[in-house]
Amino acid sequence: MTKIITIHPENPQQRLIDQVVEVVRTGGLIAYPTDSAYALGCHIGDKMALDRIRAIRQLDKHKNFTLMCRDLSELATYAKVNNSDFRLLKSHTPGAYTFILNATPEVPRRLMHPKRKTIGMRVPNNPIALAIMETLGEPIMSSSLILPNDTAPLTDPYDIKESLDHQIELVIDGGFCGFDATSVIDMTGDEPEIQRRGCGDVSAFE
Secondary structure, eight states, X not given: OOEEEEOOSSSOOHHHHHHHHHHHHTTOOEEEEOSSSEEEEEETTOHHHHHHHHHHHTOOTTOOOEEEOSSGGGHHHHXXXXXXXXXXXXXXXXXXXXXXXXXXXXXXXXXXXXTTOXXXXXXXXXXXXXXXXXXXXSOEEEEEOOOTTOSXXXXXXXXXXXXXXXXXXXXXXXXXXXXXXXXXXXOSSSXXXXXXXXXXXXXXXX
């Protein structure tokens, strides 16, 4: 049975964050709040957990996953970014943006785009998500919580529990966090390219 725990959306209780991190470290799947919608997350190195997310969402092997990071200090490990792009990223993080970046060899092959060798990365402006990654000490492999045949993500923690009971280990009730997707910015070319307009302001990338 899937467990649900309530965590304060602005002042996350560390003892509860520790419980979430233990689930992630031991191969479990979590549904957690971000600054755009709820997401599915798992340990970055866990292929079995990744396959479970693919099965839940019925994704093919070409679907990109996102590395959810606590801050830009982890950027150099997983992505190649020049100085001007870094300044642009810094001015928009944390925030509701997913940045498509050229991946470094540190990124597990199964996480990157099979042809382009790119990876999606983002730093969410959500205290619960940031506390989880701070305690975990590394990014979370993440995917939008959009179920097959749906066009929008699930937004209510109890609906998530009902829909995914026995399929994931833990749902975090962190309150309502919106249902709009992130804005997606491709930073792999000479100029930023807006791939999707979401809840993050994209005027600086136009």
